[in-house]
Amino acid sequence: xxxxxxxxxxxxxxxKEFIPLHAxxxxxxxxxxxNNTIESTFVxxxxxxxxxxxxxxxxxxxxxxxxxxxxxxxALHTSLYMAGVKAGDLVITQALTFxxxxxxxxxxxxxxxxVDVSKVSLGLCPKALHAYLEDNAFINNDGLCQxxxxxxxxxxxxxxxxxxHPVELDELIAVCVKWNIALVEDAAxxxxxxxxxxxxxxxxxxxxxxxNGNKVITTGGGGMVLCKSFDDGMHTKHVTTTAKVPHPYEFxxxxxxxxxxxxxxxxALGCAQMEVLPKFLQQKRELAQQYSNxxxxxxxxxxxxxxxxxxxxxxxxIICPNTEMRETFIKETNAQGVMTRPxxxxxxxxxxxxxxxxxQLPISEWIESCLVNIPSSPVNNG
Numbered sequence: 001x002x003x004x005x006x007x008x009x010x011x012x013x014x015x016k017e018f019i020p021l022h023a024x025x026x027x028x029x030x031x032x033x034x035n036n037t038i039e040s041t042f043v044x045x046x047x048x049x050x051x052x053x054x055x056x057x058x059x060x061x062x063x064x065x066x067x068x069x070x071x072x073x074x075a076l077h078t079s080l081y082m083a084g085v086k087a088g089d090l091v092i093t094q095a096l097t098f099x100x101x102x103x104x105x106x107x108x109x110x111x112x113x114x115v116d117v118s119k120v121s122l123g124l125c126p127k128a129l130h131a132y133l134e135d136n137a138f139i140n141n142d143g144l145c146q147x148x149x150x151x152x153x154x155x156x157x158x159x160x161x162x163x164x165h166p167v168e169l170d171e172l173i174a175v176c177v178k179w180n181i182a183l184v185e186d187a188a189x190x191x192x193x194x195x196x197x198x199x200x201x202x203x204x205x206x207x208x209x210x211x212n213g214n215k216v217i218t219t220g221g222g223g224m225v226l227c228k229s230f231d232d233g234m235h236t237k238h239v240t241t242t243a244k245v246p247h248p249y250e251f252x253x254x255x256x257x258x259x260x261x262x263x264x265x266x267x268a269l270g271c272a273q274m275e276v277l278p279k280f281l282q283q284k285r286e287l288a289q290q291y292s293n294x295x296x297x298x299x300x301x302x303x304x305x306x307x308x309x310x311x312x313x314x315x316x317x318i319i320c321p322n323t324e325m326r327e328t329f330i331k332e333t334n335a336q337g338v339m340t341r342p343x344x345x346x347x348x349x350x351x352x353x354x355x356x357x358x359x360q361l362p363i364s365e366w367i368e369s370c371l372v373n374i375p376s377s378p379v380n381n382g
Contacts, residue, residue, distance in 0.1 A: 010338070018337045019375050021373060021374075025380060027276060036268065045241070045264065047264025053068055057209070060274065063226040064227055065229070066227070066233070067236045068224055069260040070261065073100045077107065084182065085155045086110070090113050090152050092114075093112050112353060113356060117364050120168065121167045122163065126168050126171035129157065132359040145179045164193045165303070182205060187200045191277070201226040205232065215314065216314055217273035218270075219269045221266065222262050240257065284376065286379070287378070303316075316373065316375075338374075343368055
């Protein structure tokens with residue numbers, strides 16, 4: 001199968017040179033907008049492209065307010081901060097995630113709690129979340145959710161839309177409402193993904209998107225906080241720009257803030273990329289369909305979007321029959337110049353999170369042992 005896939009991928013991308021997992025694509029006004037920014041000298045945090053990029057994301061996702069940040073981790077950190085997460089709090093997320101999700105918690109002094117994922121979405125499982133809380137939490141007299149053993153507060157639930165596939169949001173929201181816990185979506189990978197017709201990242205009060213070089217669109221480095229409330233969005237903008245009170249020349253800051261502003265230079269790139277996002281998404285869906293047809297009837301299962309969702313298919317994934325076949329597949333494809341990779345190691349296997357509280361993780365462990373990502377860049381064959 002690995003030899004067949006190598007040939008298939010080389011034909012799709014029309015090259016026998018090295019084929020990466022996901023490369024940025026620049027086919028529009030990127031050079032023009034970046035050059036405009038350089039010529040204007042407004043290359044840092046002040047400039048027209050920052051505002052324009054935020055408005056483009058607002059219009060596309062339907063969020064009330066979008067706040068550009070320097071990267072996706074900064075966007076997630078800000079989202080958690082604005083949702084009320086504090087040092088010593090417990091935040092439930094998935095062990096099957098990229099480390100940035102947990103790094104944001106670590107640097108806040110909050111503790112991740114790992115719950116299993118769903119076979120349907122590869123993201124946080126609402127049934128596993130409900131079962132974990134029933135076993136480990138209680139609602140106190142103030143209506144807040146606390147841990148039975150440590151009495152620490154469960155402040156937020158952070159599902160990640162893994163590889164751009166939306167999680168089961170209705171069910172997760174129901175659990176969060178029952179237990180009075182904030183929902184913060186890690187939508188880093190899911191620009192262009194919709195849950196029952198609504199864009200991911202617009203369900204929680206605060207959510208985070210990433211524009212890293214390997215995402216569907218890129219600003220080089222960059223992120224965005226999506227805010228359900230316009231007023232919360234304005235406060236978020238204030239907090240991410242050092243909480244400086246506007247004044248022609250004086251510096252007065254009315255609360256502790258972050259310097260998480262996205263440079264205008266990066267935003268210019270994002271504005272151009274947003275103009276071609278629909279084309280990228282269509283190309284990626286066509287590629288996913290080609291992969292689905294290719295693997296049909298084989299021992300390998302191509303992961304497709306859940307029935308309730310329309311996914312951006314950020315990174316295509318297959319499930320191998322077993323770990324041994326996965327290892328052979330990865331080794332042989334990479335040796336022939338077609339990049340494939342395993343999914344991330346589960347977070348509790350990393351030294352800094354090995355003592356984190358967690359539930360049973362059978363689905364996460366199975367996916368970790370068998371999943372492979374395959375080349376997913378948009379195919380531009382004219």
